[in-house]
Amino acid sequence: MQQEITTGERRLCSRLGLEGASAEHLLAAMRAGESSRSAVVLSPRAAADYEPPFACCHEPVPWLPPRVYLPKPGVKPTAHPDYAAGMYYCLDVSSCWESAPLSVVPAPGRSLDLCAAPGGKTMLMAARYLPHNHTANEVNPSRRGILKQNVEQCGLPHVTVCGLRPDQWARSGELFDLLLVDAPCSGQSLLAKGIRNPGCLSTSMVNGNAKRQKGILLSAVQCTAPGGYILYSTCTYDPEENEKVMAYILKRKPDWEAVEVPLLEGYRSHLVPFPAYRLLPEHGYGAGGFCCLLHRMPQS
Ligand SMILES: C[S@@+](CC[C@H](N)C(=O)[O-])C[C@H]1O[C@@H](n2cnc3c(N)ncnc32)[C@H](O)[C@@H]1O
Structure with missing residues (x-):
């Protein structure tokens, strides 16, 4: 028997402009919860000629970041002793996709x-750029502890771990060439990974997150050096937390533009006139996400 479409599901598909087979595919993936796909990124501990000690797929994936491998289905990379030794870090391949815009960003100073x-x-x-001055910031103390542990395990000596709020960074007067804003979001793609996430399709959850994301970005722009970049990403599907947040910033900050990412051309969002990119479960690279690269003009 066919499952009835909920109000939240209908609203999401309508906002995304998805109809027919595309809408059915997204809803089926969110209900099945089988779209996660693992990837491993080699750490600085792994020498240049290091190969993961398990079977990997060799499909050509042009946007795959450097030193990232896709284990074959059924492989458990965390079970191998090299994982505990910090040779690689495990994550969903959608996260790797979200970092593909860095392919057009020059190596940052800070x-x-x-x-x-x-x-x-x-x-x-760390896998893409030579060691440089990088700060990994996390406001949540217990999550910061996990971050610290991961940074230590993978041997990133040039990374400093901090815990300031975005508005505190904005007031600090510090400027960076590149900021990553992998924003807290409603996490709708968790459903496609089989992780329960009640309320993630509700208007209040989506709007509350959009408000927080705009606030974080308004702080982030104050910390960006002229000519610098912000890579914005989320793991949710709703345009209110993605394209609309980008449009909000671009409207208020005339000295900023969204940048084309040639490697992601096939994923370009049709919802806005500027370059922004979305990955859906139907693409076959995990549960999906959104990314957009913002650039502050050098003379501003
Ligand atoms: C999507 S997760 C980041 C995932 C991480 N970038 C990664 O790749 O492993 C979002 C993070 O933002 C943090 N966060 C929550 N509220 C925040 C806020 N108001 N400002 C900054 N960060 C916040 C959360 O604690 C969470 O760790």
Whole structure:
């Protein structure tokens, strides 16, 4: 018997402009909860010629960040002693996809991961760029503890772990060439991973998160050096927390633009005229997410 579509599901599909087979695919993935797909990113502990000690897929994935591997289905990378030895970090492949815009960002002098725990994006940064001055910030004390542990386990000596709120960073007067805002969100893609997330489709949850995301970004722009970048990402589908948040910032900050990411052209969002990208379960690379790269003009 076919399951009835809930109000939240209908509203989400309508906001995304999804109809017919595309809408059915997304809803089926959210109900089945089988869309997670694991990836591993090698840490600085792993030498340049290190190969993961388990079977990996060799499909060509142009946007896959450097030093990232896709284990074959059924492989459990956390079960191998190399994991405990900090040779690699495990995460969902959608997180790797969300970091693909860094492919067009020059190596930063100073970078800040504003919402860093448990550390996935910081690991992906470390794998992409030469060691540089990077701050991994997390406001939640217990999550900060996990972040610290992961940073130590994977041997990132050039990374400093902090716990300031975004508005405190904004007032600090410190400027960075690159900020990562992997924002707290309603986490609708957790459903597609099989993780319960009650209320994630409700208007109040989505609007509350959108408000918080705008606040975090308004602080982040104050910490960005002229010519610098903010990579915004979420693991939720709703445009209110994605394209609309980007449009809000671009409208208020005329010296900022959204940047094209050629590697992600096939994932471009049709909901806005500027470059923004969405991954859905139907793409086959995990539960999905959103990313958009913002650039502060150099002369501003
Ligand atoms: C999506 S998670 C970050 C995942 C992380 N970037 C990674 O790749 O492993 C969002 C983080 O933002 C933190 N957070 C929650 N509220 C926040 C706020 N108001 N400002 C900054 N960070 C916040 C949460 O504690 C959470 O750790």
